[in-house]
Amino acid sequence: MREPVELRRQRVLAAVEGRGSARVRDLAAELQVSVVTLRRDVEELTREGRLRRGHGVVHSTSPVPEQPEPHAPDGDTVAVVVPERHSYLYETLHGARTVLEEAGMRIALHIAPQVAGAELPLVERALAGGARGLLLAPRWRTPAVEEADYGWLAALDVPAVLMERRPWPGSALHALDSVCSDHWYGAHLAVEHLVGLGHRRIVFATRDDSPTARSLRAAFTQIAGAHPRLEEWAWALSSPEAGHDGPYAAHEMQDVPTLLGKLGATAAVLHSDVDALMIAQRLAESGVRVPEDCSVVAYDDVLAGLGTTPLTAVAPPKAEVGRVAAELLLRRLDGHRGAGSTVRRVELLPALRVRGSTRMTVTLSQ
Structure with missing residues (x-):
């Protein structure tokens, strides 16, 4: 199935906005599209004013704070791990990004390929790079893949919040902070x-x-x-x-x-x-x-x-899930993770957007 153009361009936009700028060739390899296709997408997004092109590089047009806020020392980094080709979670990423940048935090975006266990090496790399906290949305295509990740996630020694993921009751991750849609x-x-x-x-x-x-x-x-x-x-x-x-x-x-x-x-x-x-x-x-x-x-x-x-x-509420998850992570980073700290499992309610594809039946059942 060919990926819709608008969906692909949302992925391009999310990847660039998540890090501020990116090399075109690196971005094409990461998103698994041809360089020609990516350049065409960048040209259109630039024409719309959503991206800015350089020589072999594409830049986000979103404002980035020049100086971090006083309570967030320079170099504070939060790693965000989301699956590739997942525009739903890219909207969640945008919500988290707003909160974290306002707090002066730098975001290190890691996009996990579509293979089992892809998140662990990305998290290890992020922690080796100095990430102080994690926002995670593992792909978890099957329950077995999900369960296989519970061990290392439970052993993390930095604050972490799951986005749109709710571990099984009674599992090793049951007490991990999470924010989900209901x-x-x-x-x-x-x-x-x-x-x-x-x-x-x-x-x-x-x-x-x-x-x-x-x-x-x-x-x-x-x-x-x-x-x-x-x-x-x-x-x-x-x-x-x-x-x-x-x-x-x-x-x-x-x-x-x-x-x-x-x-x-x-x-x-x-x-x-x-x-x-x-x-x-x-x-x-x-x-x-x-x-x-x-x-x-x-x-x-x-x-x-x-x-x-x-x-x-x-x-x-995709963006709101990201915002709430980022706010919860900031609380942990600000020192609210004591022995008596309460774990939060937040559920947010979806909404119904009525458009032209539903109507009353011609004859109603009695």
Whole structure:
């Protein structure tokens, strides 16, 4: 699947803004795109005033404090580790960056490639470089990969805060500070919106390759299974590449448009935005109109509003997660991490952005 241009440019912008400037060739290798493609993206972002070009170098146009604040001595660094090609978490990074730069902290951005265990060597490198604290969003494509990281994360001797990651109850990381979106509530918003419009048969299609995706699957299963006004529902992978931890039942791997037809469903909730936009395209190609024949709610709201039909979407507070996580980390760095310090596990509520992809059904079930 080809990455949408706007999504790729968001990654370029996030990478440059996270460090202030970068060499074009280094950035192309890091983001796994050709130098020609990257130069074209940089030219467009420069034309929009979002980046500034130099000879072989690209610079952020965002202001950077010339002098750190008094309470943050020169050289204070916070390392931020996020997965590559993850625009959702890049928005979280922007939120954290605002808070940390206002506090005079320097950010060292580390982008983890799509391989298991990629975060550990980046964290080791950051600590060797003098990082005093960590903001972390490990990819954790499967529960086994997640559990494998618990040992070294629990042994960290610097303050660390997880972003959009919530360790298993009772695990070695259960007492680690974390800031997350309440994805159960986000699923609830989507279901209640569609049920309120008269939809009684709904397909839920999510990814299954991250903690957020697995939380959403569990939430939709619980909410739909107990909802008194839903007649039929089913869950499936949002794309064949969306899950790695099966096995899955045959209907769970079925093409979503086909499953909608078999179930007689009039609505779908689709995670993530890119998968939702592609499924909406396939529905249109098969003659199913959105929203006339099928209402669609996307989950993430990074690109949902850019479709031919802008998609109604659940919008987790991505930037706010980063801001709150950075504020919590600063408290730790300022000396609030004593023996009696209270660990914080913060949940922030998503919002529903209603656009043109949902509407009332023609006939409501009694």
